[in-house]
Amino acid sequence: MSVLEIKGLEVQVTTDDGPKDILRGVDLVVRAGETHALMGPNGSGKSTLAYAIAGHPKYHITGGTVTLDGQDVLAMSVDERARAGLFLAMQYPVEVPGVSVSNFLRTAITAIRGEAPNLRTWIKELKESMNALQIDQQFAERSVNEGFSGGERKRTEILQMELIKPSIAILDETDSGLDVDALRVVSEGINRVRATGETGVLLITHFTRILNYVKPDFVHVFFDGRIVRQGGPELADDIEANGYAQYTAV
Amino acid sequence: MTAVTEHEVSLVPATDHSPQIRSLDLADFPTLVGREEEWRFTPLARLRGLHTGEIGAQSPVVVTATSLGGATFIPNSPKDATRAGFTDRVATFAWTQIADVATLTIPKNTQVAETIQISIAGTNGVAFHQLDVNVEQFGEATVIINHSGSATFAGNLDINVADGGKLTIVSIQDWEIDAVHAGHHRVRLGRDATCKHIAVTLGGDVVRLLPSVDYDAPGGSAEFIGLYFAGAGQHAEHRLFVDHSQAHCRSNVVYKGALNGDGAHTVWIGDVLIRSNAIGTETYEINRNLVLSGGGRADSVPNLEIETGEIVGAGHASTTGRFDDEQLFYLESRGISADEARMLVLRGFFEDLLNQINVPEINDGVRTRIEERLAGLR
Ligand SMILES: Nc1ncnc2c1ncn2[C@@H]1O[C@H](COP(=O)(O)OP(=O)(O)O)[C@@H](O)[C@H]1O
Ligand SMILES: [Mg+2]
Numbered sequence: 363m364s365v366l367e368i369k370g371l372e373v374q375v376t377t378d379d380g381p382k383d384i385l386r387g388v389d390l391v392v393r394a395g396e397t398h399a400l401m402g403p404n405g406s407g408k409s410t411l412a413y414a415i416a417g418h419p420k421y422h423i424t425g426g427t428v429t430l431d432g433q434d435v436l437a438m439s440v441d442e443r444a445r446a447g448l449f450l451a452m453q454y455p456v457e458v459p460g461v462s463v464s465n466f467l468r469t470a471i472t473a474i475r476g477e478a479p480n481l482r483t484w485i486k487e488l489k490e491s492m493n494a495l496q497i498d499q500q501f502a503e504r505s506v507n508e509g510f511s512g513g514e515r516k517r518t519e520i521l522q523m524e525l526i527k528p529s530i531a532i533l534d535e536t537d538s539g540l541d542v543d544a545l546r547v548v549s550e551g552i553n554r555v556r557a558t559g560e561t562g563v564l565l566i567t568h569f570t571r572i573l574n575y576v577k578p579d580f581v582h583v584f585f586d587g588r589i590v591r592q593g594g595p596e597l598a599d600d601i602e603a604n605g606y607a608q609y610t611a612v
Numbered sequence: 613m614t615a616v617t618e619h620e621v622s623l624v625p626a627t628d629h630s631p632q633i634r635s636l637d638l639a640d641f642p643t644l645v646g647r648e649e650e651w652r653f654t655p656l657a658r659l660r661g662l663h664t665g666e667i668g669a670q671s672p673v674v675v676t677a678t679s680l681g682g683a684t685f686i687p688n689s690p691k692d693a694t695r696a697g698f699t700d701r702v703a704t705f706a707w708t709q710i711a712d713v714a715t716l717t718i719p720k721n722t723q724v725a726e727t728i729q730i731s732i733a734g735t736n737g738v739a740f741h742q743l744d745v746n747v748e749q750f751g752e753a754t755v756i757i758n759h760s761g762s763a764t765f766a767g768n769l770d771i772n773v774a775d776g777g778k779l780t781i782v783s784i785q786d787w788e789i790d791a792v793h794a795g796h797h798r799v800r801l802g803r804d805a806t807c808k809h810i811a812v813t814l815g816g817d818v819v820r821l822l823p824s825v826d827y828d829a830p831g832g833s834a835e836f837i838g839l840y841f842a843g844a845g846q847h848a849e850h851r852l853f854v855d856h857s858q859a860h861c862r863s864n865v866v867y868k869g870a871l872n873g874d875g876a877h878t879v880w881i882g883d884v885l886i887r888s889n890a891i892g893t894e895t896y897e898i899n900r901n902l903v904l905s906g907g908g909r910a911d912s913v914p915n916l917e918i919e920t921g922e923i924v925g926a927g928h929a930s931t932t933g934r935f936d937d938e939q940l941f942y943l944e945s946r947g948i949s950a951d952e953a954r955m956l957v958l959r960g961f962f963e964d965l966l967n968q969i970n971v972p973e974i975n976d977g978v979r980t981r982i983e984e985r986l987a988g989l990r
Contacts, residue, residue, distance in 0.1 A: 444947035460960025
């Protein structure tokens with residue numbers, strides 16, 4: 363069973379005014395089979411944490427460690443991290459003109475599994491996953507995310523997660539911009555992956571809405587680049603009722 | 613792609629960019645110094661005398677035509693004195709140097725099912741050539757001209773598509789790395805005639821092509837597609853001139869290029885002129901360049917002159933960018949290696965053009981060759 367361990371993680375970004383500290387010592391352990399909700403106001407550094415774990419070149423690690431099953435994640439290239447079992451569903455999925463969804467997915471799956479999938483089973487697998495997420499089959503031939511609505515992009519992110527079957531999935535605001543129906547469809551997708559018991563989920567959000575569908579085992583409150591409070595699902599209810607202010611007052 | 617420059621303009625003040633000289637007589641062209649508007653991007657010193665006339669030993673290209681179907685090919689028809697003058701000094705020089713003209717004729721009402729293949733192979737010397745492709749009334753054909761080998765080559769292509777005719781013509785510049793190729797590709801369109809001209813420039817030290825179209829009657833439709841690569845030190849130049857002098861004609865220009873390595877230089881000039889009588893014109897031109905690595909330079913100059921407002925539409929766009937880090941990160945975050953991610957983005961960049969080139973009747977050889985060149989570029 364996989365375990366992602368983040369210890370004392372400090373991250374900087376380079377801005378026009380020089381380097382800026384964003385993460386100020388993050389400690390977090392996510393195990394396969396667990397679901398963690400990371401909640402915090404806009405600008406608190408949630409996406410920075412997600413990007414830093416995935417290896418985005420803009421984020422510079424200035425302290426701390428990240429390991430997956432004891433392996434040094436920070437020493438890996440972006441693609442190595444993905445092949446090691448990490449997955450990031452992005453808050454703003456990127457358009458890749460001229461690269462079809464099906465070509466992209468087949469290339470990714472081949473890289474992750476280490477061999478090209480059997481064509482017949484692959485087509486069936488893709489079709490079933492698309493149906494489950496209510497993604498029109500025509501999307502397979504469209505360019506990745508190009509001209510997709512916010513909801514379509516998020517569904518495609520979850521489609522990728524379902525096919526890739528990561529050991530640790532970080533979902534960055536997958537719920538934002540979804541209407542009620544889409545939220546339900548996306549949540550069902552996340553729950554299917556959780557039900558396998560083989561994936562640990564770090565669900566990043568600033569609303570409690572998605573937690574009505576995807577029940578977390580642990581809730582972490584994030585503020586100003588660090589986790590300021592940890593607890594069980596009751597913490598989310600508290601945030602719903604009373605907001606973040608009680609945890610974030612300085 | 614990260615856009616570095618982007619223009620979306622539909623109307624610019626008219627400044628006359630139409631050619632000043634049209635002649636078959638070299639004496640009508642002044643000596644080139646390199647500062648002329650049409651030559652300012654070209655490395656004259658690398659033309660091996662094509663611009664001055666001080667050329668080395670001649671060694672003719674080997675020209676073969678195959679899979680002709682109902683078309684006829686004559687490698688040495690007599691030279692005429694009646695054709696329109698060229699607007700380019702080197703093109704006119706080539707005309708003065710040739711002894712005869714190669715002609716490909718697609719007879720009236722004949723649809724050639726085969727893809728006609730013409731091979732022009734260099735033999736390591738200076739060579740001049742004139743090819744005429746004549747599509748008679750309601751004739752239809754697809755022609756691939758493949759340039760290969762090594763040469764200092766000045767070759768003109770005159771395409772005449774008569775009323776109702778339809779031609780798809782692909783010119784592949786697949787030269788060895790030391791070749792020089794200068795050529796005027798002139799399209800003339802009759803009433804309701806259609807021509808799709810595709811330039812694929814893969815190799816050569818200097819390639820300078822001038823595709824142009826003149827409309828003889830209303831209803832003509834011209835499409836110019838171009839795909840080019842320049843590796844380190846290579847110069848690939850395409851200068852288009854679309855002269856809308858007839859009513860209700862269409863033109864569409866789509867050129868895309870990739871540059872890789874230091875000293876890679878591409879030039880794309882898109883001159884479109886809509887004359888005052890060319891009402892109902894519909895025209896669009898776009899050029900996109902992707903700088904893959906190193907200090908390559910892509911010059912891109914769209915130019916639209918409009919003398920009448922009674923048109924259906926006119927526009928142009930030009931962008932030059934580098935690999936988009938966010939796209940690469942996205943692909944890599946799905947386990948795809950950096951190399952493969954670049955390849956996907958690069959193929960994606962050309963995908964729409966490849967689809968247009970890869971029409972069923974065109975030999976897959978074109979696509980295969982492009983794929984090979986792409987693979988070498990990553
Ligand atoms: N690439 C960047 N360049 C400059 N500032 C950044 C960059 N990424 C994030 N930041 C800044 O870091 C802080 C945290 O951002 P982010 O991680 O996106 O927060 P969240 O996801 O919690 O809304 C914000 O103040 C944001 O402006
Ligand atoms: Mg965010």
